Amino acid sequence: MTPQWAGADSLKLLDQVHQMVCDRNWEIVNVDSVVIAERPKLKPHIAEIRSTLAEVLKVAPDQVGVKATTNEKLGPTGREEGIAAYAVVLLSSTE
Numbered sequence: 788m789t790p791q792w793a794g795a796d797s798l799k800l801l802d803q804v805h806q807m808v809c810d811r812n813w814e815i816v817n818v819d820s821v822v823i824a825e826r827p828k829l830k831p832h833i834a835e836i837r838s839t840l841a842e843v844l845k846v847a848p849d850q851v852g853v854k855a856t857t858n859e860k861l862g863p864t865g866r867e868e869g870i871a872a873y874a875v876v877l878l879s880s881t882e
Contacts, residue, residue: 798839798843801840801843801844802843805843805844805845808878812880812881812882813878813879813880813881814878814879814880814881815844815845815846815850815876815877815878816850816877816878816879817846817850817851817852817876817877818840818844818846818850818851818852818874818875818876818877819852819874819875819876820840820851820852820853820854820872820873820874820875821853821854821855821856821872821873821874822853822854822855822856822870822871822872823855823856823857823858823864823870823871823872823873824855824857824864824870824871825857825858825860825864825865825866825867826867828855829855830855833853833854833855836853837851837852837853840853858871
C-alpha cells in the first residue's frame with residue numbers, strides 16, 4: 788500500500804472517485820465486485836455492504852453486486868496474508 792493512503796477512509800475515496808466520474812459526464816449503470824478473503828467471513832455482511840456502496844454511489848442497491856469467496860488456502864490470500872478485491876463498473880454517458 789502506498790503510505791499516502793494508509794489509514795484512508797475507503798468510502799471517502801470512493802465518493803471522490805464517483806464525483807470525478809460524474810464531473811466527466813458519466814453515470815453508473817451497475818457495479819460488480821468480488822472480495823477474496825479467508826477471514827473474516829463476509830457473506831453475513833453482503834447486504835449491508837451493498838447498501839453502503841449504493842448510498843455512496845447514489846444508485847439503487849440492486850445496481851450493486853457484491854460477492855465474497857475464499858482462495859481455498861492457496862497463495863498469499865489463502866495464507867491470510869492479505870485480502871484481494873476486484874470491481875467492474877459499467878458506465879453510461881450522460882451527454
